[in-house]
Amino acid sequence: MPDFTDTLRPAEPQGPSILAQERAGSNVNTDQLANHLLSRNDFLNRQKKILSILEPIPVFCKKNQLNMARPDRYHLGLARAKTLRRLSLKHGWDRDDYLMADYLMDEMGPYALHVTMFITSIREQCNDEQRAYWLPKVENWEVIGCYGQTELGHGSNVRGIECQAKWDPKTKEFIIHSPTITASKWWNGALGRTASHAIVVAQLLLPDPPTGKYKSYGPHQFIVQIRDMKTNKPLDGIVIGDIGPKYGYPAMDNGYMLFDQFRVPHSALLSKYSGVDPNNGTYIKPQNAALVYGSLTFVRAQIIMHARLILARAVTVAVRYLSIRQQFPDRDSKDPNAPEQAVLNYPTVQIRILPLLATTFALHYTGEAMYKLYYGTREQIEKGGDFSRLAEMHAASSGLKSLCTTLAADGIETCRRAMGGHGFGGGSGMIALNNEYLSKPTVEGDNWMITQQTAAYLIKRMTEVAKNPRLKPTDSVDVQFQDFVANKSRSHDFDILGNPLELVKAFKHRASYLSYQAYHARVLQKKPWTSMMISLHKLSRAHSESLLVSNFYNAVFESTPSPPLDAATLDVLKVLFRLFALFTLDVSASEFLLSKALSIERLQNVAPAIQDLMAQVRPHAVRLVDAWSIPDYLLESALGSYDGDVYNRLFHKAHKENPLNQLTFNPDWRTEEIVMGEGEENARRRLEALALGTTGHEQFNVVKPKL
């Protein structure tokens, strides 16, 4: 409906002209930098290609998502997932195309586990016969699968799961059974309402030949049909459901599942590495499962690369909006009509956003380094059977997964808060981003738990080095540790402000110091592991930060950027390196002091140096986020759109698209009527049912919004 607001414009200056000025004021080569960052797998062209297909399709429209009931989010999620599958066939998408569509659609849907964990288990855990049977069905999506490992009472400690698969020697079947409520499968994506089949992880129980008493051989994977292929109802002896609303992932049917003495054939046990002899029920031991470690590193490199794009998304919104948003004139101005300042000009805003901007690049170069490490190690293994770098790679990947997902998760919220009121609003695009990403510090290894793996590895290497200071280095940290042990008591006071390489050395020194402390406590003093957990976590963080700083340094100072970069652009990246490293150092300054990497006198100059570096980055901030090439469709943000037309978008989104504005309400407390004209009795019954969740409200006389 047209009204007088149609002719109004935002106050001057307009957002688009501000962003145009910002872009004109920087010599960062955006296209070149975009290509430098996103050349892997032809990312930019692929993004363009897939975006043009998705964006016009109505079910992929995101604008109503925040208004919707959770059950409807699943309905829509299933419709979208089906559409994606059909599109992938129609357009002949490869796996990277499909993943790009998933990234742009930005929704974990009901098929998400089918194409990841389920298919991976089929590929990697089946013996040849099993794979020949299942893989075609899975690849043709004749069955829809999910992965059932975690339980209501059991998450990180897989050995603790209660679900049982007991071998019945008479029928040569496994009896899958949930002895308790806590044995219920829980959280498993796509299980709740969708999947026909599940990989079920259960304790393998086999009878001990002499006594016949059952003994557990630990968790194993079974493939189990869980629903009828026609009706999609759970099979007899299985109870399944969706676990209900969560912080994020409304379109995903995370499920629960219990078994009541449910029988599956011998062939259900996925038997690539281990198995059960069907003739005598004895266990066939697993082969070396070392390769699993390798693929975990690959998954974690992907997590870091994903984290950089997630953080880049938040920083993109923040940098664009905060360049446009103006607030307060300069307090020292003598002019009573001095203009308001762009919020991003305030150091208190810069200190929250610009180090995060630098962090996106730090994550990028470490993700790249991990891919290289992974491929290099795989080649060593495949060509020469050389497994020597696996432990190092695994240790690095654990600590980095923890640190990088924490940086991204915290970074999103920091950006959101920096945007003040509008950051709290639905036009920010930050609500779903925050809600979804906050799962990442927990899944794929809890961020406070997996750091123990990194610390244990570092203690082991330090023990070797301390035992034999002249050992031939096998791992990357060995040289660093040898150097530390040789100069243990020396005060260094690295020239971190003058020389970027000294920054790298300071981070290595602090990590070595904490490694030595941990080695001393654990190996020499025999301290209980549990009592050391906090310092082990700090050690992992220190080592991981050292890796981030080293990889960033190597990329911008030591190597020729590939794809190449202009000198001016590279110079800005060098400033970002120093900003990232100094900011990170400042957060844990006392550890650098304690390790004597730094003197108190030098520390005093760190905060002013950070402020100076931020002033250098500021003019390039908009172009730097542009380089991350996050399309508006993915940002879904009135605040962060490329064109900067913030206020028109915010206003018209509310004024034209909010379904709540289609109804008129009765605000008088003396009547129970809610929607004007619906009547008291109707309103009372409708609202009670809504509160209790006992019904939809189709049988009530609700005035519905007009089309």
Add this chain to the structure above:
Amino acid sequence: MPDFTDTLRPAEPQGPSILAQERAGSNVNTDQLANHLLSRNDFLNRQKKILSILEPIPVFCKKNQLNMARPDRYHLGLARAKTLRRLSLKHGWDRDDYLMADYLMDEMGPYALHVTMFITSIREQCNDEQRAYWLPKVENWEVIGCYGQTELGHGSNVRGIECQAKWDPKTKEFIIHSPTITASKWWNGALGRTASHAIVVAQLLLPDPPTGKYKSYGPHQFIVQIRDMKTNKPLDGIVIGDIGPKYGYPAMDNGYMLFDQFRVPHSALLSKYSGVDPNNGTYIKPQNAALVYGSLTFVRAQIIMHARLILARAVTVAVRYLSIRQQFPDRDSKDPNAPEQAVLNYPTVQIRILPLLATTFALHYTGEAMYKLYYGTREQIEKGGDFSRLAEMHAASSGLKSLCTTLAADGIETCRRAMGGHGFGGGSGMIALNNEYLSKPTVEGDNWMITQQTAAYLIKRMTEVAKNPRLKPTDSVDVQFQDFVANKSRSHDFDILGNPLELVKAFKHRASYLSYQAYHARVLQKKPWTSMMISLHKLSRAHSESLLVSNFYNAVFESTPSPPLDAATLDVLKVLFRLFALFTLDVSASEFLLSKALSIERLQNVAPAIQDLMAQVRPHAVRLVDAWSIPDYLLESALGSYDGDVYNRLFHKAHKENPLNQLTFNPDWRTEEIVMGEGEENARRRLEALALGTTGHEQFNVVKPKL
């Protein structure tokens, strides 16, 4: 529907027996401590009384909230708000009763601004005549009001608002007008769909007598009828709507509003302090508005007391659940069947939760101190016209609002993450808590902005002290500053581990040091204010932390607790004091080192001391959270309920109450059908409309859940 899960129980040990053991293992006197913490305004009895009224009423049932569409949340919110109003009359509730109901209901609803900002403006900004006219209508809820200050383009800087109220000398009316889109009122609660009247803050424009040119006299408050009293439609010349979904507050209709040359009478300008002469259109200047500062302090004391209960709620859930949740046996155990440990036994979990438990008490004692300061200052003003403590009180309240709401907001998320997977689930009770509370760091003064007020005050006091080191102290910080200035270059190395008073001194010293640095930079070196902003923020934080530590110390070491506490209980509070202070110190350790409050050698012992204190608190954790007396109805948490029956609650909530589980879906990607039996064509139209937000879906043939 009964099934085999009805007979299943969680694995041993059961949650209730674990919590019973925890409670038996501590000598903290829970009832006494509850009374000590919650004696103000008869809190505990009132909570009991109101809870027993609310809990049985169907519309107050919270269990379906996370499933609901946002528009439905407003519908339900309005029904609840009406019910609360009717209950308050029926039971003769006073204001504290009503606020208690609001607290327990835990939802910002469509009447929330009527009973706060709107009524406050009427009471405090009206002249006698206006008050006599409006107050009865407002108190009888004949009109429903809201408060319209912030605009789309203007938040913290109230002087920047664009909405105009231009005096028309001919008609003796004000013409209220929105010249731009950014002038739209925005965020104003209860405006979107509910309120009939608004306090509108607009630039008062009056003609300059000689030229007739209009000049702004700054923002003033006007009372404006905005909707028709019968139809509840906006009046001609006004466009109003709800701004759409937000991070939190789904039941609140935060609104937007624009005026097109809308005329209001002279009496619309609230004229207690200033006004316009209707005869000649000249401005009547405001009287001293100093009392406004006083009430701001009161509001901020309330914010801190609210923050402590919010944080206590998160910590309650975390402590109870993490006592029950078991994960991994002790890594050093030689026993292969060693039992899994309670998660709260791990130091890496304790370090996240137990300092926050200590923080709830720190916030409490500072909230109490602020109430005392407020009432004391008000008495000084009313009895003796002594305004001298206003500036100090205002400065303290700004920094504390910033720090305390940040601690609570961050603390909720820390608790949530510490609970791993179940912390991400809807059974945690943390989703709404997090979503709502994350507004607090922004509203009532942005947490990064208002710290400037605290810092400016401290610089002013330091300037006075530096100018005249022997001045007669007028403010609390004066003595502290005099002491610092006299011993400026001394290294202190306070005995923070041995003597709790030395902890207080260390915090004061660090705050004084930063005050002196800021004074030196601003007053002596004349540095630009903007360039100092980061250090000003740090200064405010240091001062506020010093206040939290001092107030906590005074309450548990220097005074007789009132209401009284057993020695054993008081001893635990003393441990909590040391934990809070040392943990807080450790987070900013480098500032203590730089200020020479601490030597590096002593800092090395801080982390082990914190771990030792946490071990002392651990056995009392469950009883300590019990003392905060958060009822299950408010927790709305399967993880945190008083009885500890975690897994039964989580499971049955999903299995019995999730509406998504009432439908069967068609997972086959080859068909567009979503709900089994609805047909392809119907599904396509329904889902497209849902995605585009163009309709409800009542005209579609949807299989609805059975009642």
